[in-house]
Amino acid sequence: MSDHDGGDADPARVIDEHTDMTTLTDQEIMRLTESMGQEDVTSRPLISAPVPLSVIRDEYKNGSSTVLKKIDWLQANGWDQVWRARGDGDCFYRSFTIAYFLRILHSSEPQLQANLAFDAVQRALPAMQQVGFDPDLYEEFLEPLLVLLRGFDADTPTEWTLIQQLQDAERSNCIVVALRLVTSAYIRTHEDVFSPFLLSPTTFLPLTTDDFCRQEVEPCGKEADHAQIMALSEALHMGVRIAYLDRSEVQDINWVSFGPETEDPLTLLYRPGHYDVVTKDHLLA
Amino acid sequence: MSDARLRRVQKEIRDCAKDKTSNISIDMIDENPFHLIGAFPGPPDTPYEGGYYEVDIVIPDAYPFQPVKMKFITKVYHPNVSSASGAICLDILKDAWSPVLTLKSTLISLQSLLCEPVPNDPQDAEVAKHYLADRAGFNATAKHWAQAYAQAPASKVKATHGKPATDADMAGLAEENVVSFTDMGFPREKVISVLKKLNYRGNNVSNIHESTVLEELFK
Numbered sequence: 001m002s003d004h005d006g007g008d009a010d011p012a013r014v015i016d017e018h019t020d021m022t023t024l025t026d027q028e029i030m031r032l033t034e035s036m037g038q039e040d041v042t043s044r045p046l047i048s049a050p051v052p053l054s055v056i057r058d059e060y061k062n063g064s065s066t067v068l069k070k071i072d073w074l075q076a077n078g079w080d081q082v083w084r085a086r087g088d089g090d091c092f093y094r095s096f097t098i099a100y101f102l103r104i105l106h107s108s109e110p111q112l113q114a115n116l117a118f119d120a121v122q123r124a125l126p127a128m129q130q131v132g133f134d135p136d137l138y139e140e141f142l143e144p145l146l147v148l149l150r151g152f153d154a155d156t157p158t159e160w161t162l163i164q165q166l167q168d169a170e171r172s173n174c175i176v177v178a179l180r181l182v183t184s185a186y187i188r189t190h191e192d193v194f195s196p197f198l199l200s201p202t203t204f205l206p207l208t209t210d211d212f213c214r215q216e217v218e219p220c221g222k223e224a225d226h227a228q229i230m231a232l233s234e235a236l237h238m239g240v241r242i243a244y245l246d247r248s249e250v251q252d253i254n255w256v257s258f259g260p261e262t263e264d265p266l267t268l269l270y271r272p273g274h275y276d277v278v279t280k281d282h283l284l285a
Numbered sequence: 286m287s288d289a290r291l292r293r294v295q296k297e298i299r300d301c302a303k304d305k306t307s308n309i310s311i312d313m314i315d316e317n318p319f320h321l322i323g324a325f326p327g328p329p330d331t332p333y334e335g336g337y338y339e340v341d342i343v344i345p346d347a348y349p350f351q352p353v354k355m356k357f358i359t360k361v362y363h364p365n366v367s368s369a370s371g372a373i374c375l376d377i378l379k380d381a382w383s384p385v386l387t388l389k390s391t392l393i394s395l396q397s398l399l400c401e402p403v404p405n406d407p408q409d410a411e412v413a414k415h416y417l418a419d420r421a422g423f424n425a426t427a428k429h430w431a432q433a434y435a436q437a438p439a440s441k442v443k444a445t446h447g448k449p450a451t452d453a454d455m456a457g458l459a460e461e462n463v464v465s466f467t468d469m470g471f472p473r474e475k476v477i478s479v480l481k482k483l484n485y486r487g488n489n490v491s492n493i494h495e496s497t498v499l500e501e502l503f504k
Protein backbone atom coordinates (compact mmCIF):
# COMPACT_ATOMS: atom_id res chain seq x y z
CA MET A 1 0.00 0.00 0.00
CA SER A 2 3.00 2.27 0.54
CA ASP A 3 3.26 2.47 -3.25
CA HIS A 4 0.18 4.65 -3.43
CA ASP A 5 1.41 7.91 -1.97
CA GLY A 6 0.68 10.39 -4.70
CA GLY A 7 2.49 13.32 -3.11
CA ASP A 8 1.31 16.87 -3.60
CA ALA A 9 2.83 18.48 -6.63
CA ASP A 10 2.64 22.01 -5.25
CA PRO A 11 3.72 22.48 -1.65
CA ALA A 12 0.56 23.58 0.16
CA ARG A 13 1.01 26.52 2.51
CA VAL A 14 -0.48 26.38 5.97
CA ILE A 15 -3.82 28.15 6.08
CA ASP A 16 -5.08 29.19 9.52
CA GLU A 17 -6.91 32.05 11.22
CA HIS A 18 -4.01 34.43 10.44
CA THR A 19 -4.20 33.85 6.71
CA ASP A 20 -5.57 36.77 4.73
CA MET A 21 -8.67 35.23 3.20
CA THR A 22 -8.46 37.50 0.16
CA THR A 23 -5.20 35.80 -0.82
CA LEU A 24 -6.73 32.31 -1.12
CA THR A 25 -6.53 30.82 -4.59
CA ASP A 26 -9.40 28.82 -6.06
CA GLN A 27 -7.37 25.65 -5.52
CA GLU A 28 -6.85 26.47 -1.86
CA ILE A 29 -10.52 27.24 -1.40
CA MET A 30 -11.31 23.91 -3.03
CA ARG A 31 -8.96 22.06 -0.68
CA LEU A 32 -10.52 23.79 2.31
CA THR A 33 -14.03 23.06 1.10
CA GLU A 34 -13.11 19.43 0.58
CA SER A 35 -11.50 18.99 3.98
CA MET A 36 -14.50 20.74 5.51
CA GLY A 37 -16.69 18.19 3.82
CA GLN A 38 -14.65 15.30 5.13
CA GLU A 39 -14.75 16.42 8.74
CA ASP A 40 -18.47 16.59 9.20
CA VAL A 41 -19.65 15.01 6.00
CA THR A 42 -21.85 12.46 7.71
CA SER A 43 -23.40 14.95 10.12
CA ARG A 44 -24.71 17.16 7.33
CA PRO A 45 -27.99 16.36 5.63
CA LEU A 46 -27.72 15.01 2.08
CA ILE A 47 -29.74 18.01 0.97
CA SER A 48 -30.83 20.83 3.26
CA ALA A 49 -33.98 22.86 3.59
CA PRO A 50 -33.31 26.22 1.95
CA VAL A 51 -31.18 28.79 3.74
CA PRO A 52 -31.11 32.49 2.84
CA LEU A 53 -28.31 33.52 0.52
CA SER A 54 -27.07 35.76 3.35
CA VAL A 55 -25.85 32.62 5.16
CA ILE A 56 -23.49 31.95 2.25
CA ARG A 57 -22.53 35.64 2.20
CA ASP A 58 -21.55 35.47 5.88
CA GLU A 59 -19.05 32.72 5.05
CA TYR A 60 -17.29 35.17 2.73
CA LYS A 61 -17.55 38.20 5.05
CA ASN A 62 -13.78 38.49 5.40
CA GLY A 63 -13.14 36.92 2.03
CA SER A 64 -12.74 37.93 -1.54
CA SER A 65 -14.55 41.12 -2.47
CA THR A 66 -15.01 39.70 -5.98
CA VAL A 67 -17.03 36.79 -4.58
CA LEU A 68 -18.98 39.11 -2.29
CA LYS A 69 -19.91 41.31 -5.24
CA LYS A 70 -21.22 38.27 -7.09
CA ILE A 71 -23.27 37.16 -4.09
CA ASP A 72 -24.70 40.68 -3.80
CA TRP A 73 -25.60 40.60 -7.48
CA LEU A 74 -27.51 37.33 -6.96
CA GLN A 75 -29.31 38.81 -3.97
CA ALA A 76 -30.21 41.99 -5.85
CA ASN A 77 -31.66 39.91 -8.68
CA GLY A 78 -33.89 37.84 -6.46
CA TRP A 79 -31.71 34.71 -6.10
CA ASP A 80 -32.08 34.44 -2.39
CA GLN A 81 -32.46 30.79 -1.43
CA VAL A 82 -29.75 28.16 -1.31
CA TRP A 83 -30.44 24.44 -1.00
CA ARG A 84 -27.22 22.94 0.23
CA ALA A 85 -26.02 19.52 -0.83
CA ARG A 86 -23.66 17.46 1.27
CA GLY A 87 -20.05 17.87 0.13
CA ASP A 88 -19.37 14.19 -0.48
CA GLY A 89 -18.56 14.25 -4.19
CA ASP A 90 -22.17 13.53 -5.13
CA CYS A 91 -23.27 17.14 -4.59
CA PHE A 92 -23.86 17.90 -8.27
CA TYR A 93 -26.18 14.90 -8.68
CA ARG A 94 -28.05 15.64 -5.45
CA SER A 95 -28.34 19.31 -6.38
CA PHE A 96 -29.59 18.35 -9.82
CA THR A 97 -32.22 16.11 -8.22
CA ILE A 98 -33.70 18.66 -5.84
CA ALA A 99 -33.59 21.38 -8.51
CA TYR A 100 -35.31 18.99 -10.96
CA PHE A 101 -38.14 18.33 -8.50
CA LEU A 102 -38.45 21.97 -7.40
CA ARG A 103 -38.82 22.99 -11.05
CA ILE A 104 -41.69 20.54 -11.45
CA LEU A 105 -43.25 21.57 -8.16
CA HIS A 106 -43.22 25.28 -8.97
CA SER A 107 -44.31 24.96 -12.60
CA SER A 108 -47.84 25.98 -13.54
CA GLU A 109 -48.71 22.34 -14.26
CA PRO A 110 -46.76 20.07 -11.92
CA GLN A 111 -48.51 16.87 -13.10
CA LEU A 112 -47.70 17.57 -16.72
CA GLN A 113 -44.09 18.47 -15.95
CA ALA A 114 -43.71 15.32 -13.82
CA ASN A 115 -45.03 13.24 -16.72
CA LEU A 116 -42.60 14.92 -19.11
CA ALA A 117 -39.74 14.22 -16.72
CA PHE A 118 -40.88 10.60 -16.40
CA ASP A 119 -40.82 10.38 -20.20
CA ALA A 120 -37.37 11.92 -20.39
CA VAL A 121 -36.03 9.27 -18.02
CA GLN A 122 -37.70 6.52 -20.04
CA ARG A 123 -36.09 7.87 -23.21
CA ALA A 124 -32.65 7.55 -21.57
CA LEU A 125 -33.14 3.81 -20.98
CA PRO A 126 -32.27 2.44 -24.44
CA ALA A 127 -28.82 4.05 -24.27
CA MET A 128 -28.23 2.36 -20.91
CA GLN A 129 -29.09 -1.01 -22.35
CA GLN A 130 -27.07 -0.27 -25.47
CA VAL A 131 -23.88 0.36 -23.48
CA GLY A 132 -24.35 -2.91 -21.63
CA PHE A 133 -25.66 -1.99 -18.18
CA ASP A 134 -27.68 -4.82 -16.65
CA PRO A 135 -31.37 -3.78 -16.71
CA ASP A 136 -32.04 -5.66 -13.45
CA LEU A 137 -29.48 -3.45 -11.74
CA TYR A 138 -30.22 -0.05 -13.21
CA GLU A 139 -33.98 -0.46 -12.91
CA GLU A 140 -33.52 -0.91 -9.18
CA PHE A 141 -31.60 2.38 -8.98
CA LEU A 142 -34.11 4.20 -11.20
CA GLU A 143 -37.15 3.00 -9.29
CA PRO A 144 -37.04 5.58 -6.45
CA LEU A 145 -36.73 8.42 -8.99
CA LEU A 146 -39.65 7.10 -11.03
CA VAL A 147 -41.75 6.54 -7.91
CA LEU A 148 -41.23 10.16 -6.85
CA LEU A 149 -42.16 11.39 -10.34
CA ARG A 150 -45.27 9.20 -10.46
CA GLY A 151 -46.17 10.52 -7.01
CA PHE A 152 -47.14 13.87 -8.55
CA ASP A 153 -50.15 12.13 -10.12
CA ALA A 154 -51.70 11.23 -6.79
CA ASP A 155 -50.76 14.07 -4.54
CA THR A 156 -48.51 17.01 -5.36
CA PRO A 157 -45.72 17.06 -2.79
CA THR A 158 -44.61 20.16 -0.94
CA GLU A 159 -41.08 21.49 -0.63
CA TRP A 160 -41.02 20.01 2.83
CA THR A 161 -42.12 16.49 1.84
CA LEU A 162 -39.69 16.54 -1.10
CA ILE A 163 -36.77 17.45 1.13
CA GLN A 164 -37.76 14.72 3.56
CA GLN A 165 -37.93 12.14 0.80
CA LEU A 166 -34.56 13.19 -0.61
CA GLN A 167 -32.89 13.15 2.78
CA ASP A 168 -33.45 9.40 2.99
CA ALA A 169 -29.99 7.99 2.33
CA GLU A 170 -30.97 4.89 0.40
CA ARG A 171 -33.42 6.74 -1.84
CA SER A 172 -31.02 9.62 -2.43
CA ASN A 173 -28.07 7.30 -3.15
CA CYS A 174 -30.16 5.28 -5.60
CA ILE A 175 -31.08 8.45 -7.46
CA VAL A 176 -27.43 9.56 -7.52
CA VAL A 177 -26.46 6.22 -9.05
CA ALA A 178 -29.34 6.36 -11.54
CA LEU A 179 -28.25 9.84 -12.70
CA ARG A 180 -24.62 8.73 -12.89
CA LEU A 181 -25.64 5.81 -15.12
CA VAL A 182 -27.78 8.05 -17.33
CA THR A 183 -24.77 10.40 -17.62
CA SER A 184 -22.35 7.58 -18.38
CA ALA A 185 -24.62 6.02 -20.99
CA TYR A 186 -24.99 9.39 -22.73
CA ILE A 187 -21.23 10.00 -22.83
CA ARG A 188 -20.59 6.44 -24.04
CA THR A 189 -23.15 6.77 -26.84
CA HIS A 190 -21.85 10.23 -27.88
CA GLU A 191 -18.17 9.46 -27.83
CA ASP A 192 -17.44 11.66 -30.86
CA VAL A 193 -18.74 14.74 -29.06
CA PHE A 194 -17.19 14.07 -25.67
CA SER A 195 -13.86 12.35 -26.28
CA PRO A 196 -11.80 15.58 -26.66
CA PHE A 197 -13.01 16.72 -23.22
CA LEU A 198 -12.52 13.52 -21.24
CA LEU A 199 -9.51 14.34 -19.08
CA SER A 200 -8.37 12.97 -15.76
CA PRO A 201 -9.15 15.58 -13.08
CA THR A 202 -5.88 14.77 -11.32
CA THR A 203 -3.38 14.44 -14.16
CA PHE A 204 -5.26 16.43 -16.85
CA LEU A 205 -4.27 13.71 -19.32
CA PRO A 206 -6.83 12.39 -21.81
CA LEU A 207 -8.73 9.27 -20.77
CA THR A 208 -10.53 6.81 -23.03
CA THR A 209 -14.30 7.10 -22.92
CA ASP A 210 -14.54 3.79 -21.09
CA ASP A 211 -11.90 4.75 -18.51
CA PHE A 212 -13.47 8.17 -17.97
CA CYS A 213 -16.93 6.69 -17.40
CA ARG A 214 -15.61 3.86 -15.21
CA GLN A 215 -13.41 6.13 -13.10
CA GLU A 216 -15.08 9.55 -13.08
CA VAL A 217 -18.79 9.04 -13.74
CA GLU A 218 -20.08 5.69 -12.48
CA PRO A 219 -18.42 5.51 -9.04
CA CYS A 220 -20.18 7.35 -6.20
CA GLY A 221 -18.28 10.26 -4.69
CA LYS A 222 -16.61 11.39 -7.91
CA GLU A 223 -17.15 15.10 -8.60
CA ALA A 224 -18.98 16.11 -11.75
CA ASP A 225 -17.25 18.47 -14.14
CA HIS A 226 -18.40 20.08 -17.39
CA ALA A 227 -18.53 16.81 -19.38
CA GLN A 228 -20.78 15.09 -16.83
CA ILE A 229 -23.05 18.14 -16.43
CA MET A 230 -23.35 18.55 -20.19
CA ALA A 231 -24.14 14.86 -20.66
CA LEU A 232 -26.80 14.67 -17.94
CA SER A 233 -28.57 17.83 -19.07
CA GLU A 234 -28.58 16.60 -22.69
CA ALA A 235 -29.67 13.08 -21.72
CA LEU A 236 -32.66 14.30 -19.69
CA HIS A 237 -33.25 17.24 -22.03
CA MET A 238 -33.07 19.69 -19.17
CA GLY A 239 -31.15 22.96 -19.32
CA VAL A 240 -28.85 23.71 -16.40
CA ARG A 241 -27.43 27.15 -15.55
CA ILE A 242 -24.62 27.40 -13.08
CA ALA A 243 -23.65 30.59 -11.27
CA TYR A 244 -19.89 30.52 -10.70
CA LEU A 245 -18.82 32.05 -7.40
CA ASP A 246 -15.17 32.07 -8.33
CA ARG A 247 -12.67 34.90 -8.14
CA SER A 248 -12.66 35.74 -11.83
CA GLU A 249 -13.26 39.44 -12.46
CA VAL A 250 -16.47 39.69 -14.44
CA GLN A 251 -19.44 41.99 -14.57
CA ASP A 252 -22.32 40.64 -12.48
CA ILE A 253 -21.68 36.89 -12.32
CA ASN A 254 -20.64 34.04 -14.60
CA TRP A 255 -23.70 32.01 -15.54
CA VAL A 256 -22.62 28.97 -17.55
CA SER A 257 -25.38 27.18 -19.45
CA PHE A 258 -25.45 23.48 -20.22
CA GLY A 259 -27.74 21.37 -22.33
CA PRO A 260 -30.74 22.42 -24.38
CA GLU A 261 -32.39 25.80 -23.95
CA THR A 262 -35.32 25.01 -21.71
CA GLU A 263 -37.76 27.31 -20.06
CA ASP A 264 -36.82 27.66 -16.38
CA PRO A 265 -33.51 25.81 -16.48
CA LEU A 266 -32.19 24.32 -13.24
CA THR A 267 -30.07 26.90 -11.41
CA LEU A 268 -27.05 25.71 -9.47
CA LEU A 269 -24.51 27.62 -7.44
CA TYR A 270 -20.88 26.63 -7.87
CA ARG A 271 -18.09 27.33 -5.45
CA PRO A 272 -14.74 25.70 -6.25
CA GLY A 273 -15.22 22.00 -5.57
CA HIS A 274 -18.89 22.19 -4.62
CA TYR A 275 -22.39 22.56 -6.06
CA ASP A 276 -25.59 23.74 -4.34
CA VAL A 277 -28.91 24.89 -5.72
CA VAL A 278 -29.88 28.56 -5.83
CA THR A 279 -33.49 29.64 -6.41
CA LYS A 280 -35.72 32.63 -6.14
CA ASP A 281 -38.15 32.40 -3.25
CA HIS A 282 -41.30 31.06 -4.86
CA LEU A 283 -43.51 32.15 -2.01
CA LEU A 284 -42.65 35.76 -2.75
CA ALA A 285 -42.61 35.47 -6.52
CA MET B 286 -30.84 -0.08 3.83
CA SER B 287 -30.18 -3.71 4.74
CA ASP B 288 -33.32 -5.06 3.08
CA ALA B 289 -32.28 -3.84 -0.35
CA ARG B 290 -28.74 -4.99 0.33
CA LEU B 291 -29.91 -8.47 1.31
CA ARG B 292 -32.23 -8.71 -1.71
CA ARG B 293 -29.47 -7.69 -4.06
CA VAL B 294 -26.85 -10.07 -2.62
CA GLN B 295 -29.25 -13.01 -2.63
CA LYS B 296 -30.13 -12.28 -6.23
CA GLU B 297 -26.47 -12.04 -7.17
CA ILE B 298 -25.73 -15.41 -5.55
CA ARG B 299 -28.72 -16.98 -7.36
CA ASP B 300 -27.76 -15.46 -10.73
CA CYS B 301 -24.20 -16.65 -10.37
CA ALA B 302 -25.33 -20.19 -9.51
CA LYS B 303 -27.59 -20.23 -12.60
CA ASP B 304 -24.78 -19.09 -14.89
CA LYS B 305 -22.86 -22.26 -15.80
CA THR B 306 -20.66 -20.63 -18.46
CA SER B 307 -18.60 -18.27 -16.32
CA ASN B 308 -17.09 -21.00 -14.08
CA ILE B 309 -17.38 -18.64 -11.15
CA SER B 310 -18.90 -19.75 -7.88
CA ILE B 311 -20.10 -17.76 -4.90
CA ASP B 312 -20.98 -19.58 -1.69
CA MET B 313 -22.07 -18.57 1.77
CA ILE B 314 -20.02 -19.22 4.85
CA ASP B 315 -22.26 -20.25 7.78
CA GLU B 316 -25.52 -19.09 6.16
CA ASN B 317 -24.31 -15.48 6.38
CA PRO B 318 -25.18 -13.74 3.11
CA PHE B 319 -22.73 -10.90 3.84
CA HIS B 320 -19.63 -13.07 4.21
CA LEU B 321 -19.01 -15.22 1.18
CA ILE B 322 -16.40 -17.25 -0.63
CA GLY B 323 -15.94 -16.72 -4.35
CA ALA B 324 -13.90 -19.07 -6.50
CA PHE B 325 -12.69 -19.33 -10.09
CA PRO B 326 -10.18 -21.29 -12.15
CA GLY B 327 -6.85 -19.69 -13.06
CA PRO B 328 -7.04 -18.23 -16.56
CA PRO B 329 -5.64 -20.34 -19.43
CA ASP B 330 -2.26 -19.41 -20.94
CA THR B 331 -1.09 -17.90 -17.68
CA PRO B 332 1.11 -19.35 -14.94
CA TYR B 333 -2.11 -19.71 -12.93
CA GLU B 334 -3.70 -22.11 -15.43
CA GLY B 335 -5.04 -25.25 -13.82
CA GLY B 336 -5.12 -23.64 -10.39
CA TYR B 337 -8.30 -22.98 -8.40
CA TYR B 338 -8.52 -19.64 -6.60
CA GLU B 339 -10.67 -18.84 -3.59
CA VAL B 340 -11.53 -15.28 -2.57
CA ASP B 341 -12.86 -14.05 0.77
CA ILE B 342 -15.80 -11.67 0.18
CA VAL B 343 -17.26 -9.27 2.75
CA ILE B 344 -20.32 -7.20 1.83
CA PRO B 345 -20.14 -3.81 3.62
CA ASP B 346 -23.22 -2.18 5.17
CA ALA B 347 -23.46 0.42 2.42
CA TYR B 348 -23.25 -2.13 -0.44
CA PRO B 349 -23.78 -1.58 -3.37
CA PHE B 350 -22.92 2.08 -2.84
CA GLN B 351 -19.59 1.09 -1.34
CA PRO B 352 -17.22 -1.48 -2.81
CA VAL B 353 -17.29 -5.09 -1.77
CA LYS B 354 -14.21 -6.20 0.20
CA MET B 355 -12.24 -9.02 -1.42
CA LYS B 356 -8.95 -10.74 -0.71
CA PHE B 357 -7.41 -13.96 -1.95
CA ILE B 358 -7.63 -16.93 0.40
CA THR B 359 -5.50 -19.00 -1.97
CA LYS B 360 -1.90 -17.81 -2.04
CA VAL B 361 -1.07 -16.13 -5.36
CA TYR B 362 2.28 -14.97 -6.74
CA HIS B 363 1.25 -11.78 -8.53
CA PRO B 364 2.40 -8.12 -8.46
CA ASN B 365 -1.05 -6.84 -7.44
CA VAL B 366 -1.71 -9.39 -4.71
CA SER B 367 0.06 -9.43 -1.37
CA SER B 368 1.87 -12.77 -1.17
CA ALA B 369 1.50 -12.63 2.62
CA SER B 370 -2.09 -11.46 3.20
CA GLY B 371 -3.90 -11.95 -0.12
CA ALA B 372 -4.82 -8.24 -0.18
CA ILE B 373 -5.59 -7.07 -3.69
CA CYS B 374 -4.74 -3.82 -5.44
CA LEU B 375 -7.44 -3.23 -8.03
CA ASP B 376 -9.11 0.10 -8.80
CA ILE B 377 -12.69 -1.22 -8.72
CA LEU B 378 -12.18 -2.49 -5.17
CA LYS B 379 -11.37 1.09 -4.19
CA ASP B 380 -12.35 4.41 -5.71
CA ALA B 381 -13.41 3.10 -9.12
CA TRP B 382 -16.12 0.89 -7.57
CA SER B 383 -19.52 1.50 -9.10
CA PRO B 384 -22.88 0.17 -7.94
CA VAL B 385 -23.49 -1.48 -11.33
CA LEU B 386 -20.60 -3.83 -10.68
CA THR B 387 -21.54 -7.17 -9.13
CA LEU B 388 -19.81 -9.88 -7.14
CA LYS B 389 -19.57 -11.94 -10.33
CA SER B 390 -18.23 -9.10 -12.50
CA THR B 391 -15.72 -8.23 -9.77
CA LEU B 392 -14.51 -11.85 -9.57
CA ILE B 393 -14.17 -11.82 -13.37
CA SER B 394 -12.06 -8.67 -13.02
CA LEU B 395 -9.83 -10.53 -10.55
CA GLN B 396 -9.51 -13.30 -13.10
CA SER B 397 -8.40 -10.80 -15.74
CA LEU B 398 -6.04 -9.19 -13.26
CA LEU B 399 -4.30 -12.57 -13.14
CA CYS B 400 -3.95 -12.38 -16.94
CA GLU B 401 -2.72 -8.80 -16.98
CA PRO B 402 -0.70 -7.68 -13.97
CA VAL B 403 -0.26 -3.95 -13.40
CA PRO B 404 3.31 -3.88 -12.04
CA ASN B 405 3.54 -0.08 -11.82
CA ASP B 406 0.70 -0.03 -9.27
CA PRO B 407 1.78 -2.97 -7.15
CA GLN B 408 0.38 -4.44 -3.98
CA ASP B 409 3.48 -6.56 -3.45
CA ALA B 410 6.56 -4.54 -4.40
CA GLU B 411 8.98 -7.50 -4.24
CA VAL B 412 6.87 -9.57 -6.60
CA ALA B 413 6.45 -6.59 -8.93
CA LYS B 414 10.23 -6.14 -9.09
CA HIS B 415 10.61 -9.81 -9.95
CA TYR B 416 7.97 -9.46 -12.68
CA LEU B 417 9.71 -6.46 -14.22
CA ALA B 418 13.27 -7.79 -13.98
CA ASP B 419 12.86 -11.40 -15.05
CA ARG B 420 9.57 -12.36 -16.69
CA ALA B 421 10.49 -16.02 -17.35
CA GLY B 422 11.63 -16.43 -13.75
CA PHE B 423 8.48 -14.75 -12.49
CA ASN B 424 6.29 -17.07 -14.57
CA ALA B 425 8.11 -20.13 -13.23
CA THR B 426 7.66 -18.99 -9.63
CA ALA B 427 3.99 -18.17 -10.19
CA LYS B 428 3.56 -21.71 -11.57
CA HIS B 429 5.26 -23.21 -8.54
CA TRP B 430 2.86 -21.32 -6.32
CA ALA B 431 -0.11 -22.43 -8.42
CA GLN B 432 0.95 -26.06 -7.92
CA ALA B 433 1.77 -25.72 -4.26
CA TYR B 434 -1.25 -23.67 -3.17
CA ALA B 435 -3.91 -23.77 -5.92
CA GLN B 436 -3.79 -27.46 -6.87
CA ALA B 437 -2.51 -26.80 -10.38
CA PRO B 438 -1.26 -30.07 -11.90
CA ALA B 439 2.54 -30.32 -11.92
CA SER B 440 2.68 -31.96 -15.36
CA LYS B 441 2.04 -28.57 -16.99
CA VAL B 442 5.34 -27.23 -15.74
CA LYS B 443 8.30 -28.12 -17.94
CA ALA B 444 10.94 -26.47 -15.79
CA THR B 445 10.67 -28.82 -12.85
CA HIS B 446 10.35 -32.11 -14.78
CA GLY B 447 8.04 -33.36 -12.07
CA LYS B 448 10.44 -32.55 -9.27
CA PRO B 449 8.83 -30.89 -6.26
CA ALA B 450 9.54 -27.15 -6.09
CA THR B 451 12.29 -26.14 -3.69
CA ASP B 452 12.20 -23.17 -1.35
CA ALA B 453 14.41 -21.31 -3.87
CA ASP B 454 11.91 -22.07 -6.68
CA MET B 455 9.07 -20.76 -4.53
CA ALA B 456 10.97 -17.52 -3.97
CA GLY B 457 11.82 -17.21 -7.66
CA LEU B 458 15.56 -17.55 -7.05
CA ALA B 459 18.18 -19.62 -8.83
CA GLU B 460 19.52 -22.48 -6.69
CA GLU B 461 23.16 -21.66 -7.59
CA ASN B 462 22.71 -18.08 -6.37
CA VAL B 463 21.28 -19.25 -3.07
CA VAL B 464 24.03 -21.84 -2.63
CA SER B 465 26.79 -19.31 -3.33
CA PHE B 466 25.80 -17.52 -0.11
CA THR B 467 24.77 -20.51 2.03
CA ASP B 468 28.23 -21.93 1.28
CA MET B 469 29.63 -18.94 3.16
CA GLY B 470 27.75 -20.18 6.20
CA PHE B 471 24.64 -17.97 6.15
CA PRO B 472 21.36 -19.70 7.04
CA ARG B 473 19.38 -20.66 3.94
CA GLU B 474 16.19 -18.94 5.07
CA LYS B 475 18.02 -15.65 5.64
CA VAL B 476 19.74 -15.88 2.24
CA ILE B 477 16.43 -16.45 0.47
CA SER B 478 14.73 -13.55 2.22
CA VAL B 479 17.62 -11.15 1.45
CA LEU B 480 17.95 -12.20 -2.21
CA LYS B 481 14.18 -11.84 -2.65
CA LYS B 482 14.27 -8.35 -1.20
CA LEU B 483 17.19 -7.35 -3.44
CA ASN B 484 15.49 -8.92 -6.50
CA TYR B 485 18.61 -11.05 -7.07
CA ARG B 486 17.31 -12.52 -10.31
CA GLY B 487 18.08 -12.76 -14.03
CA ASN B 488 20.07 -9.85 -15.46
CA ASN B 489 19.63 -7.98 -12.22
CA VAL B 490 22.22 -10.25 -10.56
CA SER B 491 25.03 -8.48 -12.42
CA ASN B 492 23.78 -5.11 -11.10
CA ILE B 493 23.99 -6.14 -7.45
CA HIS B 494 27.44 -6.25 -5.96
CA GLU B 495 28.26 -9.12 -3.64
CA SER B 496 29.10 -6.65 -0.87
CA THR B 497 25.51 -5.29 -0.99
CA VAL B 498 24.18 -8.79 -0.39
CA LEU B 499 26.68 -9.42 2.42
CA GLU B 500 25.78 -6.13 4.06
CA GLU B 501 22.12 -7.21 4.13
CA LEU B 502 23.03 -10.69 5.36
CA PHE B 503 25.01 -9.25 8.28
CA LYS B 504 22.11 -7.02 9.40
